[in-house]
Amino acid sequence: xxxxxxxxRGLPKAELHLHIEGSLEPEQMFEFARRNKIALPFRTIxxxxxxxxxxNLQDFLDIYYQGxxxxxxxxDFHELAMAYFRRVAADGCRHVELFFDPQxxxxxxxxxxxxxxxxxxxxxxxxxxxxxxxxxxxxFLRHLDEAAAFATLSAAEPYLDRIIAVGLDxxxxxxRPSKFAGAYKAAGERGLKxxxxxxxxxxxxxxxEALDILKVDRIDHGNRAxxxxxxxxxxxxxxxxxxxxxxxxxxxxxxxxxxxxxxKRMLEFGLQATINSDDPAYFxxxxxxxxxLTAEAVHLSREHLIxxxxxxxxxxxxxxxEITTHLAAIDAYIASA
Ligand code: HPA
Ligand code: ZN
Numbered sequence: 215x216x217x218x219x220x221x222x223r224g225l226p227k228a229e230l231h232l233h234i235e236g237s238l239e240p241e242q243m244f245e246f247a248r249r250n251k252i253a254l255p256f257r258t259i260x261x262x263x264x265x266x267x268x269x270n271l272q273d274f275l276d277i278y279y280q281g282x283x284x285x286x287x288x289x290d291f292h293e294l295a296m297a298y299f300r301r302v303a304a305d306g307c308r309h310v311e312l313f314f315d316p317q318x319x320x321x322x323x324x325x326x327x328x329x330x331x332x333x334x335x336x337x338x339x340x341x342x343x344x345x346x347x348x349x350x351x352x353x354f355l356r357h358l359d360e361a362a363a364f365a366t367l368s369a370a371e372p373y374l375d376r377i378i379a380v381g382l383d384x385x386x387x388x389x390r391p392s393k394f395a396g397a398y399k400a401a402g403e404r405g406l407k408x409x410x411x412x413x414x415x416x417x418x419x420x421x422x423e424a425l426d427i428l429k430v431d432r433i434d435h436g437n438r439a440x441x442x443x444x445x446x447x448x449x450x451x452x453x454x455x456x457x458x459x460x461x462x463x464x465x466x467x468x469x470x471x472x473x474x475x476x477x478k479r480m481l482e483f484g485l486q487a488t489i490n491s492d493d494p495a496y497f498x499x500x501x502x503x504x505x506x507l508t509a510e511a512v513h514l515s516r517e518h519l520i521x522x523x524x525x526x527x528x529x530x531x532x533x534x535x536e537i538t539t540h541l542a543a544i545d546a547y548i549a550s551a
Pocket of ligand 2: 231233383411434492
């Protein structure tokens with residue numbers, strides 16, 4: 215029998231929770247800063263890595279927004295995306311639904327088009343050269359106000375046919391989902407799907423709001439939903455996909471130890487949980503590392519791993535025919551593994 219690590223790397227899977235700005239490796243941060251003549255708040259790559267010790271989400275966000283300052287041109291975003299896709303293609307990833315944070319860039323004076331044009335061209339190249347398909351999710355920064363979210367939706371108007379969904383990220387606790395009720399309604403009216411980070415640090419009430427007020431199609435993270443059994447029942451009944459990020463949870467102290475990570479409990483409750491990397495350059499691993507380290511820590515069986523792989527496609531925004539093709543590829547892989 216193949217080792218779990220080899221089995222996982224070969225298993226066809228999708229990544230549904232990936233902030234592309236969070237795939238900026240320190241080496242690339244320095245390369246872009248040099249090329250763009252930008253001063254970084256770090257002297258060396260070792261200084262950057264040493265700064266990656268976080269006690270909560272905000273600690274991380276402060277560093278993450280600083281790092282994103284190195285991204286200045288369409289070429290930077292294209293290269294950022296391609297570097298990420300090369301890594302996950304080697305992890306057996308066949309499809310990605312990636313987040314980007316336009317306000318992080320427009321807030322620094324970049325035109326809206328710079329990030330999105332660079333990312334879309336990287337996504338097209340990844341599909342052509344690596345066979346990894348992808349869709350783009352535009353996140354609103356929840357620490358900014360709803361008017362800023364509306365302005366972002368307006369700026370995105372020429373691109374709406376190339377954006378699959380809106381998302382909600384950044385500092386959760388002081389910014390509940392209902393703050394964005396109007397912007398999410400407007401996004402839905404424009405034919406966009408809706409996802410939101412909820413229950414990473416925020417309470418179960420925020421997950422309820424994401425479901426009932428934002429009308430989301432997926433919950434990003436959702437860990438704290440397990441504190442409310444009626445919410446667990448609701449999520450299970452709706453077949454709601456949770457995009458769970460184990461190494462992120464460990465680095466941001468959402469869990470104390472990977473050994474007590476709730477992913478197996480989620481599956482055993484009948485929840486449509488998936489494993490994802492969130493911000494892999496900051497949290498110590500890309501997609502395969504998240505799967506391998508978690509499988510080892512909580513003793514996931516082959517059946518659990520297969521369920522997680524299938525959930526990653528059934529929870530995606532691919533068409534039913536595309537999902538069927540990916541599920542058949544998983545079955546063919548299992549038969550041959
Ligand atoms: N949570 C909230 N905001 C984020 C994250 C996250 O895990 N990663 C990037 N922005
Ligand atoms: Zn996230």
